[in-house]
Amino acid sequence: MRFSTRAEYGLRAMANLAQNYPKCISVKDISKVEGISVKYLERLIQELRKNNLVKSSKGKNGGYTLARNPKLLKVGKIVETLEGTIAPMKCNEAHCKIGGCSSRMVWNKLEIQIRKTLYGIKLSELI
Amino acid sequence: MRFSTRAEYGLRAMANLAQNYPKCISVKDISKVEGISVKYLERLIQELRKNNLVKSSKGKNGGYTLARNPKLLKVGKIVETLEGTIAPMKCNEAHCKIGGCSSRMVWNKLEIQIRKTLYGIKLSELI
């Protein structure tokens, strides 16, 4: 397996918010529907907020909503935010840097394809 | 990051064998050139052998060589052998099975693209 549950949980949460857009939904509600630990999901959504993918409203009856229309949000951006990077391999050895790395071309090609695929899917397509 | 060093080391080792094809090369020699722990690489190559990607010859002056011409070996097969699977996400929760998984489509699309990309590269292209 390659991507962790961070991307999976995050995508599901975002799809949930997309369905309710532009209504405000609490983490508690999302975690109940999606079957994800509240506290864990809370942290993931924080990261999405800090990257301006969702907006929050505090206090009672507070919660989250998408920062913009789900048609304008790309799955690639969500995955990249939660996983940190989208590159399939971190080639940072000296060996690679000096060009002696035969596998580099593979990971480069692959990263381009992964980006193209994930950024080609809108969040709105998940509902 | 998504793929582990297993795929990386394995690919580099295979590229090395491709360069020397059809000569027999020892693990020790490969690990020296590629800067990989002998014992770790040994185990990776064992997996490649059990999947008929390389052939071994035992004893002194023994070593490994590709099971067939590098033009006939696909990078995808090597990666899949070492990483166990090429799927970007393991969706085995009940949640997903009953079709309630909004993210499933993403991982399906992505897996298809990854396969297409990696199986579209021949080992011979790495040298």
Add this chain to the structure above:
DNA sequence: ATGAATGCATACTAATTTAGTAGGAGATTA
């Protein structure tokens, strides 16, 4: 005002996976 519900922040722990080590039996060649 006050209490309940919610976001926000940080630190800690548990579980899993990845990477690497150790030791040795068996095969082959010079």
Add this chain to the structure above:
DNA sequence: TAATCTCCTACTAAATTAGTATGCATTCAT
């Protein structure tokens, strides 16, 4: 027969991922 390999299994260390715990700050409804 000694050196050099593959082959096999078990163990350990390091890193990452997943999840928990605790509590403050903010907001709404009453």
